[in-house]
Amino acid sequence: xxxxxxxxxxxxxxxxxxxxxxxxxxxxxxxxxxxxxxxxxxxxxxxxxxxxxxxxxxxxxxxxxxxxxxxxxxxxxxxxxxxxxxxxxxxxxxxxxxxxxxxxxxxxxxxxxxxxxxxxxxxxxxxxxxxxxxxxxxxxxxxxxxxxxxxxxxxxxxxxxxxxxxxxxxxxxxxxxxxxxxxxxxxxxxxxxxxxxxxxxxxxxxxxxxxxxxxxxxxxxxxxxxxxxxxxxxxxxxxxxxxxxxxxxxxxxxxxxxxxxxxxxxxxxxxxxxxxxxxxxxxxxxxxxxxxxxxxxxxxxxxxxxxxxxxxxxxxxxxxxxxxxxxxxxxxxxxxxxxxxxxxxxxxxxxxxxxxxxxxxxxxxxxxxxxxxxxxxxxxxxxxxxxxxxxxxxxxxxxxxxxxxxxxxxxxxxxxxxxxxxxxxxxxxxxxxxxxxxxxxxxxxxxxxxxxxxxxxxxxxxxxxxxxxxxxxxxxxxxxxxxxxxxxxxxxxxxxxxxxxxxxxxxxxxxxxxxxxxxxxxxxxxxxxxxxxxxxxxxxxxxxxxxxxxxxxxxxxxxxxxxxxxxxxxxxxxxxxxxxxxxxxxxxxxxxxxxxxxxxxxxxxxxxxxxxxxxxxxxxxxxxxxxxxxxxxxxxxxxxxxxxxxxxxxxxxxxxxxxxxxxxxxxxxxxxxxxxxxxxxxxxxxxxxxxxxxxxxxxxxxxxxxxxxxxxxxxxxxxxxxxxxxxxxxxxxxxxxxxxxxxxxxxxxxxxxxxxxxxxxxxxxxxxxx
Numbered sequence: 001x002x003x004x005x006x007x008x009x010x011x012x013x014x015x016x017x018x019x020x021x022x023x024x025x026x027x028x029x030x031x032x033x034x035x036x037x038x039x040x041x042x043x044x045x046x047x048x049x050x051x052x053x054x055x056x057x058x059x060x061x062x063x064x065x066x067x068x069x070x071x072x073x074x075x076x077x078x079x080x081x082x083x084x085x086x087x088x089x090x091x092x093x094x095x096x097x098x099x100x101x102x103x104x105x106x107x108x109x110x111x112x113x114x115x116x117x118x119x120x121x122x123x124x125x126x127x128x129x130x131x132x133x134x135x136x137x138x139x140x141x142x143x144x145x146x147x148x149x150x151x152x153x154x155x156x157x158x159x160x161x162x163x164x165x166x167x168x169x170x171x172x173x174x175x176x177x178x179x180x181x182x183x184x185x186x187x188x189x190x191x192x193x194x195x196x197x198x199x200x201x202x203x204x205x206x207x208x209x210x211x212x213x214x215x216x217x218x219x220x221x222x223x224x225x226x227x228x229x230x231x232x233x234x235x236x237x238x239x240x241x242x243x244x245x246x247x248x249x250x251x252x253x254x255x256x257x258x259x260x261x262x263x264x265x266x267x268x269x270x271x272x273x274x275x276x277x278x279x280x281x282x283x284x285x286x287x288x289x290x291x292x293x294x295x296x297x298x299x300x301x302x303x304x305x306x307x308x309x310x311x312x313x314x315x316x317x318x319x320x321x322x323x324x325x326x327x328x329x330x331x332x333x334x335x336x337x338x339x340x341x342x343x344x345x346x347x348x349x350x351x352x353x354x355x356x357x358x359x360x361x362x363x364x365x366x367x368x369x370x371x372x373x374x375x376x377x378x379x380x381x382x383x384x385x386x387x388x389x390x391x392x393x394x395x396x397x398x399x400x401x402x403x404x405x406x407x408x409x410x411x412x413x414x415x416x417x418x419x420x421x422x423x424x425x426x427x428x429x430x431x432x433x434x435x436x437x438x439x440x441x442x443x444x445x446x447x448x449x450x451x452x453x454x455x456x457x458x459x460x461x462x463x464x465x466x467x468x469x470x471x472x473x474x475x476x477x478x479x480x481x482x483x484x485x486x487x488x489x490x491x492x493x494x495x496x497x498x499x500x501x502x503x504x505x506x507x508x509x510x511x512x513x514x515x516x517x518x519x520x521x522x523x524x525x526x527x528x529x530x531x532x533x534x535x536x537x538x539x540x541x542x543x544x545x546x547x548x549x550x551x552x553x554x555x556x557x558x559x560x561x562x563x564x565x566x567x568x569x570x571x572x573x574x575x576x577x578x579x580x581x582x583x584x585x586x587x588x589x590x591x592x593x594x595x596x597x598x599x600x601x602x603x604x605x606x607x608x609x610x611x612x613x614x615x616x617x618x619x620x621x622x623x624x625x626x627x628x629x630x631x632x633x634x635x636x637x638x639x640x641x642x643x644x645x646x647x648x649x650x651x652x653x654x655x656x657x658x659x660x661x662x663x664x665x666x667x668x669x670x671x672x673x674x675x676x677x678x679x680x681x682x683x684x685x686x687x688x689x690x691x692x693x694x695x696x697x698x699x700x701x702x703x704x705x706x707x708x709x710x711x712x713x714x715x716x717x718x719x720x721x722x723x724x725x726x727x728x729x730x731x732x733x734x735x736x737x738x739x740x741x742x743x744x745x746x747x748x749x750x751x752x753x754x755x756x757x758x759x760x761x762x763x764x765x766x767x768x769x770x
Contacts, residue, residue: 238331
């Protein structure tokens with residue numbers, strides 16, 4: 001038996017009443033100008049007026065083919081077109097065609113060009129790299145071509161051509177215009193063309209430089225925001241146009257066609273349809289804190305999505321809140337900008353972040369949703385047209401804050417945790433334990449600091465033994481250590497950082513790329529590290545704490561560093577207060593100081609020593625009382641007593657209180673002069689302790705012996721001179737400190753409270769403020 005080859009054939013399943021004109025869309029040859037063509041009937045042979053209807057009928061038949069992307073006998077592809085490439089076809093019309101018919105043909109043949117281009121981009125956008133928005137746009141275009149465009153040709157144009165002997169090219173164009181097919185095809189082609197140009201532009205530019213320019217513009221825009229919010233943004237641009245970029249292109253086109261009601265309606269319907277997945281991502285983010293963005297096209301980016309094995313220290317670290325989720329500027333719809341809508345985008349970002357905190361803490365995957373009438377409104381019209389959008393976002397933002405605040409204040413007893421931090425870092429209602437700690441470690445704290453010295457292990461062991469049975473959470477988290485940098489170095493570095501942030505902002509904004517900016521920042525950083533590490537162990541004593549998740553959302557690493565600096569200052573003051581107390585015992589209770597001295601010894605040395613000690617003791621205790629009562633306690637009573645309705649407000653409240661303490665004159669502008677005064681105190685106390693061997697030589701017998709008097713004088717004179725020198729130096733530094741207070745008092749005009757507190761301290765020091 002002979003086996004004959006069978007050729008495959010595929011065609012559209014059309015009804016018998018409509019012959020398969022569209023069937024030529026499959027297995028049709030020739031497909032390009034380079035393939036062999038059937039010879040067309042010469043138009044010159046039917047050029048007489050009697051054959052005008054024949055010529056027009058031939059042209060209409062060709063146009064029916066052209067409308068579905070095929071060439072006819074008299075309207076063919078241009079020679080450069082290759083249907084197997086991405087080139088755009090142009091149709092050429094026979095030169096012998098009547099000029100009037102040729103003008104109609106040129107206008108209608110554009111639809112064939114649009115049909116071919118739209119069909120190709122639909123196939124091209126099926127690649128996953130283009131994202132769900134373009135996938136949906138491709139689907140909508142395909143649906144339009146099949147169910148609107150081709151259906152119109154098959155059900156309107158082709159039957160008119162076959163059944164009416166007078167069907168003209170003019171009637172054909174009129175039917176197309178009445179159905180607005182040409183307008184809609186033109187709008188779809190414009191959308192696709194702009195998306196293609198946007199992608200081409202992105203692939204041709206230096207995306208690193210564009211990222212830097214966006215970063216600098218973002219800094220400038222956020223600097224002009226009316227609110228104090230800091231919006232975390234990702235300024236990188238995507239390599240292809242997708243997601244919010246596509247929505248923005250469509251929104252721009254709607255704005256350009258506002259005078260055309262039907263065109264705007266068509267574009268808005270298209271916009272709502274293609275934004276379905278984008279709006280679903282937004283709704284899921286605002287209601288559940290869930291971010292499903294497989295193609296990186298949503299306005300929020302998860303910076304940890306690519307990390308497969310995330311360490312627990314990073315997964316639940318305090319940097320997670322600041323850096324994991326950011327606003328992707330390149331995926332924002334048209335009605336959102338950092339400069340104009342920074343606060344609104346901030347709420348969008350924080351809403352999902354707060355919900356993630358709640359879900360992670362409770363170990364749940366889904367949160368219950370109870371919507372108000374406003375919250376249940378259509379996200380589509382709100383997102384795409386801005387209708388009540390700000391109100392909807394605000395309600396979801398308040399819901400997230402309510403859940404998260406209840407978690408912090410009730411579930412994690414945040415108020416108690418803050419009091420514990422104040423208790424152990426600042427000595428709040430903990431003076432007895434603080435004094436006991438200082439008393440047990442006074443010798444080691446007084447020694448000169450040595451890296452890897454044995455003093456650290458002894459002090460840490462004493463601290464752990466003292467609090468072994470304490471169930472206080474903060475105590476369990478505290479770790480005592482000696483910072484390699486002295487307190488003087490730390491304060492100087494902190495002040496330099498603040499100064500650089502204020503003074504070099506304009507200079508940093510002049511950088512033209514990331515490398516230049518990095519070099520500027522490194523130069524500023526190197527300029528900070530000029531202080532030498534020196535001093536006794538107390539100047540290096542520091543308590544380290546790793547605040548657990550989610551409490552580190554409120555007590556961030558920045559807050560922890562400020563807690564440490566403030567506590568180091570307070571511990572230093574407490575140490576010198578204790579040192580002066582021990583010295584008081586020495587010069588008032590030690591029998592060597594209580595024996596009877598001659599009036600000359602008492603007048604020149606004993607009394608000046610006690611007087612100088614009293615002044616030092618009064619200064620340190622006054623400084624400690626002022627800073628503890630009028631600065632620290634006042635700020636934290638404000639934190640405890642202030643009711644906040646958002647987590648961000650609570651974060652800001654704590655951060656502002658700590659910053660207010662850090663920027664107080666005693667811990668900022670006047671820190672160095674105080675450390676110099678305390679160094680004088682330290683040397684004086686050390687001098688007093690060293691006099692135990694000298695004191696017997698200052699005694700005189702009742703019978704005055706000239707030689708004995710000479711011996712006493714030889715010992716008394718250098719001691720009196722040294723005491724007088726220390727006294728004079730101490731008073732000079734105190735005077736400098738007073739002048740600093742006067743200067744700070746003159747500048748502290750923001751609040752009456754700050755001026756009153758400083759004035760009280762100045763009056764206690766004997767200064768009358770102007």
